[in-house]
Amino acid sequence: xxxxxxxxxxxxxxxxxxxxxxxxxxxxxxxxxxxxxxxxxxxxxxxxxxxxxxxxxxxxxxxxxxxxxxxxxxxxxxxxxxxxxxxxxxxxxxxxxxxxxxxxxxxxxxxxxxxxxxxxxxxxxxxxxxxxxxxxxxxxxxxxxxxxxxxxxxxxxxxxxxxxxxxxxxxxxxxxxxxxxxxxxxxxxxxxxxxxxxxxxxxxxxxxxxxxxxxxxxxxxxxxxxxxxxxxxxxxxxxxxxxxxxxxxxxxxxxxxxxxxxxxxxxxxxxxxxxxxxxxxxxxxxxxxxxxxxxxxxxxxxxxxxxxxxxxxxxxxxxxxxxxxxxxxxxxxxxxxxxxxxxxxxxxxxxxxxxxxxxxxxxxxxxxxxxxxxxxxxxxxxxxxxxxxxxxxxxxxxxxxxxxxxxxxxxxxxxxxxxxxxxxxxxxxx
Numbered sequence: 001x002x003x004x005x006x007x008x009x010x011x012x013x014x015x016x017x018x019x020x021x022x023x024x025x026x027x028x029x030x031x032x033x034x035x036x037x038x039x040x041x042x043x044x045x046x047x048x049x050x051x052x053x054x055x056x057x058x059x060x061x062x063x064x065x066x067x068x069x070x071x072x073x074x075x076x077x078x079x080x081x082x083x084x085x086x087x088x089x090x091x092x093x094x095x096x097x098x099x100x101x102x103x104x105x106x107x108x109x110x111x112x113x114x115x116x117x118x119x120x121x122x123x124x125x126x127x128x129x130x131x132x133x134x135x136x137x138x139x140x141x142x143x144x145x146x147x148x149x150x151x152x153x154x155x156x157x158x159x160x161x162x163x164x165x166x167x168x169x170x171x172x173x174x175x176x177x178x179x180x181x182x183x184x185x186x187x188x189x190x191x192x193x194x195x196x197x198x199x200x201x202x203x204x205x206x207x208x209x210x211x212x213x214x215x216x217x218x219x220x221x222x223x224x225x226x227x228x229x230x231x232x233x234x235x236x237x238x239x240x241x242x243x244x245x246x247x248x249x250x251x252x253x254x255x256x257x258x259x260x261x262x263x264x265x266x267x268x269x270x271x272x273x274x275x276x277x278x279x280x281x282x283x284x285x286x287x288x289x290x291x292x293x294x295x296x297x298x299x300x301x302x303x304x305x306x307x308x309x310x311x312x313x314x315x316x317x318x319x320x321x322x323x324x325x326x327x328x329x330x331x332x333x334x335x336x337x338x339x340x341x342x343x344x345x346x347x348x349x350x351x352x353x354x355x356x357x358x359x360x361x362x363x364x365x366x367x368x369x370x371x372x373x374x375x376x377x378x379x380x381x382x383x384x385x386x387x388x389x390x391x392x393x394x395x396x397x398x399x400x401x402x403x404x405x406x407x408x409x410x411x412x413x414x415x416x417x418x419x420x421x422x423x424x425x426x427x428x429x430x
Contacts, residue, residue, distance in 0.1 A: 017158060017172040019134070021047040023337060024159050024173040026141055026186050028054060030323055031309025032179030033124040034330030037075050040131035042338035047171050048125070048133050049161060051140035055122035059205055059289035060323075062120075062243045063219075063235050066111045067324030067404035069427035071331065076127055078428065079110075082119040084238050088112040088219045091399060094271065095384035096225045096377045103387060103399040109426025112219070112403045114235045114243065138164045141180065144189040145170075146303050155343060157304040159186075174342040176305040177333050179326075182292045184311040192299050198250060199290030201230070201320040204263050205245035206286040207237075212277030215242045220275055223384070224266070229374040230320075232266055234275055242276065247291070247320045249371075259288070293317035295325070296361045301349035306333040314360060316404075318367035318374075324404055328359055358415070359407070366409035397422060 023039050025032045028050035036046045064072070079085040090104040091112070105111040129135050143160035158170040178186035187193050214220070215234040222232040230248035237243060246266060248259070263286055266272060292298075292313035300307055308314070309326035316325065332355040340348035373379040387398050400406065400422060410416050 016169060018163075018166075018169040019047050019136075019171045021045045021134070021171065021173045022342065023047075023175045023177060023334075024049065024157070024171050025133070025177045025179060026050075026159060027179030027181065027309070027311070028052075028125045028128075028135060028137070029058065029121050029179060029181070029309065029326065030124055031311075031314075031326035031330040032177065033121075033128045034071065034075060034327045035177045035179060035308060035334045036128040036133040037131045038331050038334030039338060040128070040133055042334065044338060046128075046133040047173065048128060048135045049139040049141065049159065049171065050135070050137055053137045054125055055118050058117040058121060059203070059287045060117045061203070061205060061233055061235055061245055061247075061321075062114050062116050062237070063233075063321065063323075064113045064115065064120075065321055065324050065404040066400070066426060068321075068327060069110055069113060071324060071327035072124070073427040074331075075124065075327070077124055079113070079115075081123040081126075082115050084116055084119060084241075086114040086236050086238055088114065088236075091219045091221055091402065092214075093384055093387065094220065094222045095381050096223050096228070097381050097384075098271070099381075099384060099388065101384055101388040101395070103395045103402065104392070105399045105403065106396065106426065109429030111400065111405060111426040114219070114237055116237070116243075136161075136163075141185040141189065142168060144176065144186055144305070155304070155345070174304065175337050175345070175348065177330070177337075178305055178307045178311045179309050179330060180311055182290060182310045182313075184307065186305060187299075187307065187311060190302055190305060192302060197292075200250060200293040200317055201247050201291035201315070202250055202259065202288065203245055203247035203291060203320060204259060204286050204288050205243060206263075207283040208234075208242045208244055208276055208280045209240065209283055210277070210279045210281050211236075211240045211242045212279045213275045215244070215275040215280075216240050216277070218275075222272065223374070223380045224269075225377050226262070228377065228380055229318075229371050232272070234272070242280075244272075244276070245286075250290075291315050291320045291322065293320070293322075293364070295356065295364050300353050300356055304345045304348075306336065306348070306352050308333050312356070314356075316367055316408075317364055318371040318408075321404075325360060329356065332356060332359065362413050363408035366412070370408070
């Protein structure tokens with residue numbers, strides 16, 4: 001059982017700093033919320049800052065892999081905390097040649113699911129509140145200052161924030177967890193931003209209602225010839241709705257304006273239109289976002305600040321999926337801080353960097369190598385052909401690999417082998 005919650009930091013708007021905590025977490029998304037929950041379980045006081053007011057949307061495919069689901073279960077999340085939850089039991093893959101292959105998932109637990117980020121992120125942040133974190137919404141970071149200090153403030157980091165209905169102020173803590181996205185204001189304030197960086201992936205997404213085709217209950221992945229090594233998707237949601245979109249790797253030749261035309265063309269393709277059904281309609285406008293995927297080269301820590309989630313570029317470079325990686329990095333950062341203590345930031349940095357290398361970097365490199373096989377039509381067709389011919393056992397285990405039931409490079413990293421390799425139940429198996 002986690003220790004009893006300590007009192008949350010006292011917020012006194014007229015004081016400077018106006019809040020104190022053991023750790024300040026910037027960003028209330030999955031990475032930040034996971035870090036806050038783990039830190040509270042370790043008995044640390046936490047302030048979570050976010051420039052938005054929740055619930056707020058996040059451009060995303062809304063898909064949750066086995067990795068993400070197990071991490072969410074560990075945090076105390078359950079599907080009943082969100083209204084729109086769709087558990088997935090298989091994926092339908094379409095080759096550039098038009099061949100379709102169904103890859104089933106095991107039935108002992110949940111291995112894949114879809115839920116809107118509008119609901120998911122708010123529910124996980126609520127778990128952080130329940131754990132005792134002080135969550136301050138509509139607080140935008142405008143600066144970061146490290147200080148040596150003396151006495152009780154020896155060794156601290158101040159986060160300068162723009163506050164609603166109050167003058168700008170500062171939050172003082174021993175550590176800072178930056179979970180503030182690809183354009184991380186913390187990274188920028190510390191002079192660590194990479195000029196001109198636009199991420200490794202670019203994606204488009206839109207919701208559809210009145211879905212009457214197979215997309216109403218099937219998870220589709222379409223390997224379109226002009227998207228490789230990217231892909232298009234349709235992920236089902238309750239009430240005959242779907243999240244539909246596509247993602248492409250940035251290669252220096254694709255312009256956003258061209259992608260807008262590609263989006264219109266993609267929706268008109270016969271197999272996509274048939275999957276949505278004749279009565280489907282698009283909700284609102286499409287949204288686009290960049291995806292960072294360079295965990296092997298990103299700066300993960302600086303003085304008393306640790307970067308997690310998109311701020312650490314912790315996204316699967318082969319699929320563009322990042323929720324599982326965000327949750328993992330948030331947990332690892334919290335563990336490193338809790339183990340190091342208030343006066344050993346160098347120990348926390350080293351522990352966190354080592355843990356990320358152990359858990360994510362080998363898989364990132366493996367995904368990058370495997371992604372190269374999908375850069376051509378021939379490679380994508382061959383991959384789908386092999387999966388289709390592999391029999392029920394092969395397709396099921398391919399699905400487990402695809403949905404990150406095990407780390408991508410686990411076969412090449414013996415330190416991560418375990419007794420129940422490819423035999424673990426999914427989330428909420430009980």
